[in-house]
Each structure stands twice: as C-alpha cells, then as structure tokens.
Amino acid sequence: MNHPQPADFRPAPRIKPPGKFITSLAIFLSGCGVVLVIGGFLMWMNGAFTFRTNDNLRPMLSPDRKLEAVLFRRTRENGDGYTTHVAIIKAGTKLPNRSGKAFIAEGEPAITVHWTDSTHLIIREPEGTRIILRASQLGEIKISEN
Numbered sequence: 001m002n003h004p005q006p007a008d009f010r011p012a013p014r015i016k017p018p019g020k021f022i023t024s025l026a027i028f029l030s031g032c033g034v035v036l037v038i039g040g041f042l043m044w045m046n047g048a049f050t051f052r053t054n055d056n057l058r059p060m061l062s063p064d065r066k067l068e069a070v071l072f073r074r075t076r077e078n079g080d081g082y083t084t085h086v087a088i089i090k091a092g093t094k095l096p097n098r099s100g101k102a103f104i105a106e107g108e109p110a111i112t113v114h115w116t117d118s119t120h121l122i123i124r125e126p127e128g129t130r131i132i133l134r135a136s137q138l139g140e141i142k143i144s145e146n
Contacts, residue, residue, distance in 0.1 A: 054085075054097055061091060064118035067141070069102070070095050071113050082108050086123055088138050102143055106130035122146065 018026075056073040068091050073082045084107065085100030102123065105111065109129040114122055120142045125131065135143050 052097070054095060057095060058113075060113055060115065062115050062118050062121075066091055066118070068092075069113050069115065069121050070100075071111055072100070073108060074099060081106075083132065084108055084111055086111070086113055086121075088121070088141055100133075102135050102138055102141075104132040106132060120144070 053075050054072045055075070058071040059068040060071070061068055068089055070087050070089060072085050072087070072095065074085055075082060083099075084103075084105045086103035087095060087100035088102050089095060102121070103111070103125075105125055107130070109125050111129075112122075112124045116122060119140055122144055123134070124145055137143060
C-alpha cells in the first residue's frame with residue numbers, strides 16, 4: 001500500500017563532493033606517504049645490508065682511558081679498494097660500521113696515530129698520501145699532524 005507523503009516532506013540533502021583543491025591535496029599527501037614509506041624501507045635496507053665494511057681495527061686508548069682512537073681499513077662498495085680511517089669513540093664501545101670522523105685517506109698508507117695527552121691526538125701519514133678528510137678537532141679532542 002502506498003502511503004501518501006506529507007506536503008512538507010523533503011529528501012535528505014545530497015552530500016557535496018569535495019572540490020578539486022581538496023581532492024588534489026588528498027592525492028598529493030597520499031603520494032607523500034607512499035614516498036616516505038618506500039624511502040624508510042630503503043634506508044632500513046641500506047643499514048641492514050651494508051656494502052662497506054670496517055676491518056683491520058687498531059684501537060689506541062687515550063691516557064685517561066675514556067676514549068679510543070681507532071685506526072681501521074674500510075672496503076669500498078665494489079670491493080676493489082680501501083680507504084684508511086681514524087675514528088674517536090668512547091672506550092669499550094663497538095666501532096660503528098661507518099666512516100671515520102677524524103681522518104680518511106685513499107688506499108692503505110702507513111698511518112701513525114698516538115695520544116700526547118687525553119685531549120690531543122696526533123695523526124701522521126706518509127708524504128703523497130691522498131687525504132679525503134682531516135679534522136682539526138672533534139669535541140674537546142684536538143687533532144694535529146705534530
């Protein structure tokens with residue numbers, strides 16, 4: 001049976017779809033989210049599967065026994081060569097699998113490293129060494145050639 005509708009009956013208003021700006025913004029933000037997820041995954045993969053490694057570690061303890069200057073060799077990504085590094089880390093901690101912050105040189109030159117006191121490190125390399133990085137100071141530690 002059909003029931004008659006009251007005279008003042010109005011259908012529910014239609015929901016107005018979002019404008020072009022809102023739709024474009026939503027698509028853009030969704031794309032940014034996808035890029036961030038993929039970028040985070042790639043960064044995780046880079047850390048999980050390193051292509052460079054540190055070896056031939058030679059730690060030298062500072063006179064106050066709080067820090068170590070670690071001389072080490074780092075393989076290149078394709079494994080066809082090395083760089084020589086010096087990093088300063090807290091004594092007793094594991095050397096992270098990254099480059100040194102105090103000194104980096106091409107190849108494997110005969111580097112000498114020694115502490116003169118707890119705040120001064122001397123790094124010497126043979127003449128003709130191709131130096132990539134030589135820091136003059138890391139925190140409170142002064143680094144010099146003499």
